[in-house]
Structures are given as C-alpha cells and as structure tokens.
Amino acid sequence: MNSDALHTRPRHPGTAHPGTAHAGPAARPATPADAEGIARLRSAFVLAEPLAEEWITRSGAELAARLAPGGDARASVVDAPDGTLASCALALVHAVLPEPASPSGRAARVHAVATHPSWRRRGYAGSALTALLDRLRAERVSPVDADVSGASAALFRASGFCGSLAPMRMTWPEPPVRGRVDAKTGHVWLPQEQYAETVMKATGFACLLFTDTHDRPVQLHAVYSRTHPWQLAGGTMDPGERPWETAVRECREETGIEMTGPPKLLATVYGLPGTEWPYSTMGLVFDGGRLDEAQIRDIRLDPREHDEVRVLPLPRWRPLMPARDFARLAAVLEARRTGVAAYFDTWDWGTE
Structure with missing residues (x-):
C-alpha cells in the first residue's frame, strides 16, 4: 500500500466480510512488543520512501503505546518460523459522528498491510487482514477505510472493500528557507533562529x-x-x-x-x-x-x-x-x- 493509493470502503458496513476469501496461516493480535517490527515492515514495504532509523524508532515507540490496552491501534501479525514478523495488518481507530453507517461513533483506517518478500505468496497478508477486520467488526467499528495500491487492490476487494476514489491529502508546506547564500560554495547559511529549530532538542x-x-x-x-x-x-x-x-x-x-x-x-x-x-x-x-x-x-x-x-x-x-x-x-x-x-x-x- 502507498500513501497515494486508492481509497476504499467495505461493501456492507456492519455486515460480515467474506473472511474465508484468504486461507492462510493463523494470524494473532499484535502486542506492544510487535510495534517495532510492524514499523519496520511499514517503512520498508509500504511507504514510498523508507524512514530513517531514528523515525523507525520513534514510530515503533509511539505504536507500542497505541497498541496497549486503551490505545487506538489495532493490528494482526503472522510470525515467521525464525521469530520475526512475516506479515502485518495495521489500522487506527478514530472517532466520528454517529450515523447509520457508523452507529458506534468509531471508524478506522487501514494504514498498512505488508509482508516481507521472503514470506510472500503464502496467504500471510490475507490472514493478517482478515483477522484485523474480524476484530474491528467484533468491536463494532465501522466504516473501515484503506489506502490501497494497485498491487494490493485484489486482496482488499476479496476482503469486501470497494471504491476507486483516490484520497486528497493536505501536507502543510515547510516555510521557505531565508538565509545568506555563499557565492562561492552555494551553501545556505540560515538565520540563527531558523537554524536553531533544526538541531536536536x-x-x-x-x-x-x-x-x-x-x-x-x-x-x-x-x-x-x-x-x-x-x-x-x-x-x-x-x-x-x-x-x-x-x-x-x-x-x-x-x-x-x-x-x-x-x-x-x-x-x-x-x-x-x-x-x-x-x-x-x-x-x-x-x-x-x-x-x-x-x-x-x-x-x-x-x-x-x-x-x-x-x-x-x-x-x-x-x-x-x-x-x-x-x-x-x-x-x-x-x-x-x-x-x-x-x-x-x-x-x-x-x-x-
């Protein structure tokens, strides 16, 4: 899945998705101990540009807290025989206004479904996604949206998603760099206040x-x-x-x-x-x-x-x-x- 991929919804919110569409190895609910492994799979195989190690660490630590009881993250994982994570499916739950499509006032978005290349074509991704959707349905979380790439569209459609609208996204632009340019080297020397915002805190x-x-x-x-x-x-x-x-x-x-x-x-x-x-x-x-x-x-x-x-x-x-x-x-x-x-x-x- 990519951040610029398709936007989808389940065909029938609040009804069972075809959970038997993907027969594969058993998935289990993710725990905070799985957070860094999920962050690494997402970085390497979901995002358009992999994260730097510092951001993987920060992302994993944040996800660990959100996977704990009371948190807003839901994830299912499939373990590889060597003890690492072979596959994962991750969703974040958020509040919405109650309406017929979301009577509980909670909806979710699937942010990552990823499988390590060593364990692909074994049904791992389908098993993880099915287990995740089963859990969201049991918690009466609906609707469930997802970012879907062309490569994973068949998996999501087989799980009950439909739709073809690409989501629009706002990313606040960084403020323009205003500084002195060294005429010889082309190096930009930032004002002291602006440079101070870029250094480690x-x-x-x-x-x-x-x-x-x-x-x-x-x-x-x-x-x-x-x-x-x-x-x-x-x-x-x-x-x-x-x-x-x-x-x-x-x-x-x-x-x-x-x-x-x-x-x-x-x-x-x-x-x-x-x-x-x-x-x-x-x-x-x-x-x-x-x-x-x-x-x-x-x-x-x-x-x-x-x-x-x-x-x-x-x-x-x-x-x-x-x-x-x-x-x-x-x-x-x-x-x-x-x-x-x-x-x-x-x-x-x-x-x-």
Whole structure:
C-alpha cells in the first residue's frame, strides 16, 4: 500500500466480510512488543520512501503505546518460523459522528498491510487482514477505510472493500528557507533562529551517587514515577543552571544534604527520545561520597517526590529496577570503583 493509493470502503458496513476469501496461516493480535517490527515492515514495504532509523524508532515507540490496552491501534501479525514478523495488518481507530453507517461513533483506517518478500505468496497478508477486520467488526467499528495500491487492490476487494476514489491529502508546506547564500560554495547559511529549530532538542539532568561505607548504593523511591521507581538524588536542570549547580540544588531539596564540592564526575548519560519523553536526555552523574549510618538516618525526604530511602548491595537492586536503570547504576558504581568515568549512551526513553 502507498500513501497515494486508492481509497476504499467495505461493501456492507456492519455486515460480515467474506473472511474465508484468504486461507492462510493463523494470524494473532499484535502486542506492544510487535510495534517495532510492524514499523519496520511499514517503512520498508509500504511507504514510498523508507524512514530513517531514528523515525523507525520513534514510530515503533509511539505504536507500542497505541497498541496497549486503551490505545487506538489495532493490528494482526503472522510470525515467521525464525521469530520475526512475516506479515502485518495495521489500522487506527478514530472517532466520528454517529450515523447509520457508523452507529458506534468509531471508524478506522487501514494504514498498512505488508509482508516481507521472503514470506510472500503464502496467504500471510490475507490472514493478517482478515483477522484485523474480524476484530474491528467484533468491536463494532465501522466504516473501515484503506489506502490501497494497485498491487494490493485484489486482496482488499476479496476482503469486501470497494471504491476507486483516490484520497486528497493536505501536507502543510515547510516555510521557505531565508538565509545568506555563499557565492562561492552555494551553501545556505540560515538565520540563527531558523537554524536553531533544526538541531536536536534535549533536556539535561544532574545527580549524585551516594553509597554507604560498604559501597552499597543509596537510592530514593519516587512517588511520581512507576517507570523509574528508584532514583539517585538529582533532577532536571533549570534554565541558566550548570550541571553541578543542579546536582547541589536537587540534593538539598530531596535529601537535606548540602554538597560543597569540588565536583567529581562519575558518568555521562545519554538517552534517545521515546513515548515517555519527546526529547533526547543528556546528564552527568557526580560522586556524592560515602554516608555513614547517622547521615543516612538524617536524610530528609520531600514527600512530594520520594517516600523511602533504601541501601542495598548492587545485585539486590536488579529486580527492583527497569533493566536500563540498573545498567546505568552498575556503570556508575563501576566508575566509582575504577576511577575511570563512564560513558552510558543507552538510557533511552522507552515503553517500560
């Protein structure tokens, strides 16, 4: 299917489509874990121009959230013997005004039906599309539209779609580039404000690693984040702050401990954007030192942010934290042990 392909509708909204038109391997409902595989099939075999890897990652993360319970995405997939996705059918449900053709006030559009070339001509696409339509019908979603290319028109018509009107589409044009052109090279030098809109956007943070006298990490339990339940003392940088200033301020607000420095850097952390946060994240982790039992007892938590202080050996933190958070903690602790600053660039915003 292509974005410029035909627009179709089922022949009889609200009635059964000829689901036996495509006998093939069993399809299953897609889960959030299938999202990246669906995004890759769509990019490679549906879109006129494949997406860059960054957009595949972003698209997959967004789709994972929308495939979760309560989301607006519906998809069916067929698994290949090697564990990858052989085929998929994806639709997005949207609200419409109730009328006889859509009594439930919900309609859908099929955005992708794709099969990897290695698994074509086996009925996989028909099986995935039939399962998707069965699910939409069971949920009383009607009408169902689709973008259809010439190559896939027969599949859709056999599934009950009809029509031949190509959809019209509005894509807001990019603002014209106004800049200085280098007469020798032809390079366009954009105005500072316009160039700033094209560069990567990121949020910064700074935090401190505290351990007890036995080098066991000290962490705080967050009341506001199920995704990152156990955290180092620290937080997001305020405008105009330098990283060490952020670490000192956040530590004072979250624990009552006054840091004086000098700063000792343990790790640089980077994360790609995802469904949890739309920007990249860059941060610094400093060494807060070792706290004795009295200092740990004297920690004063801000109940709006944390409700518990816990001290555990590193292995016992693993089951309490998402994998990427534990990996970051392990890297920071190893940097403290070796004296060599860590570079940790996989603290990505995901769907955990």
